[in-house]
Amino acid sequence: MQGHDSSVAAMGGTGSQPTETKLEPAEIAARIRALQLLREAGVPFVVGGAYAYAHYTGIHRDTKDLDLFLRKADADRAIALFEANGWRTERNTHGWLHKAFWDGALIDLIYSAGSGIPQVDDAWVEHAVEGEVLGQRCLISPAEEIIWSKAFVLERERFDGTELNHLILAVGPRLDWKRLLERFGRYWEVLLGHLMFFRFAYPSDREHVPAWVMWGLLSRAFDSVRGGNWSGRLCRGRLLSQPGYRIDVEQWGFEDGLTWDERERARAAATAEPAPNQS
Numbered sequence: 470m471q472g473h474d475s476s477v478a479a480m481g482g483t484g485s486q487p488t489e490t491k492l493e494p495a496e497i498a499a500r501i502r503a504l505q506l507l508r509e510a511g512v513p514f515v516v517g518g519a520y521a522y523a524h525y526t527g528i529h530r531d532t533k534d535l536d537l538f539l540r541k542a543d544a545d546r547a548i549a550l551f552e553a554n555g556w557r558t559e560r561n562t563h564g565w566l567h568k569a570f571w572d573g574a575l576i577d578l579i580y581s582a583g584s585g586i587p588q589v590d591d592a593w594v595e596h597a598v599e600g601e602v603l604g605q606r607c608l609i610s611p612a613e614e615i616i617w618s619k620a621f622v623l624e625r626e627r628f629d630g631t632e633l634n635h636l637i638l639a640v641g642p643r644l645d646w647k648r649l650l651e652r653f654g655r656y657w658e659v660l661l662g663h664l665m666f667f668r669f670a671y672p673s674d675r676e677h678v679p680a681w682v683m684w685g686l687l688s689r690a691f692d693s694v695r696g697g698n699w700s701g702r703l704c705r706g707r708l709l710s711q712p713g714y715r716i717d718v719e720q721w722g723f724e725d726g727l728t729w730d731e732r733e734r735a736r737a738a739a740t741a742e743p744a745p746n747q748s
Contacts, residue, residue, distance in 0.1 A: 499574030514539045515597045517610040526639045534575040544580040587618040617652040623709040641677030661686040
């Protein structure tokens with residue numbers, strides 16, 4: 470989103486602090502202390518998860534942890550800071566986050582994602598919005614980055630499409646759609662899929678997604694139909710659900726699209742060239 474906005478969506482939201490009926494006071498205090506430690510040390514971070522979702526949509530839900538998004542170098546600084554202050558920690562869990570524990574409190578320091586595609590970079594801080602979390606003034610994850618990161622979560626036990634729809638309903642007219650399209654890049658089909666779900670869920674609010682965005686994506690979809698199959702036998706499903714598409718790789722003879730995509734991104738980074746934009 471463009472600029473800073475501390476307002477909740479105009480859908481009857483009651484503020485930016487989620488109701489935390491299941492949390493003990495000590496756990497809330499630990500979350501507050503975590504925010505204070507990072508701010509006092511000057512470690513840049515943005516708040517995501519349930520707190521960011523509530524900030525934009527006004528929908529409050531209990532949350533088992535506090536999700537903070539940081540660049541990898543800042544996440545490493547943060548976990549060292551927690552260790553120095555007596556927190557129990559786990560580093561590089563699943564290869565994309567650190568964890569810090571204080572009694573029953575859990576702080577997730579997220580610097581990437583399971584797919585490896587949404588990486589936390591400078592833009593997360595540059596485009597963050599100001600808000601309040603647990604009585605603390607903080608930067609909240611940009612709505613564009615929330616959509617980008619959640620769009621690749623399509624597991625059997627977790628599907629973030631509902632939250633994406635609510636985000637678009639709440640702030641769609643204010644989104645920086647050009648920047649969001651750039652974020653998805655060659656993964657544009659993932660974005661188009663979610664936008665079609667939004668149009669189905671909210672047929673009276675389709676204008677929340679600009680017509681030029683839909684026409685551009687649909688034009689690319691028509692081009693991909695005309696282009697036919699890719700060469701080879703590749704399954705990119707594991708970018709969306711690693712366990713869900715394991716059978717395709719282990720038993721059905723598909724090349725693993727997750728490994729393929731990691732290789733292509735590494736090659737593109739090494740040569741300073743864009744990754745292949747096949748349709």
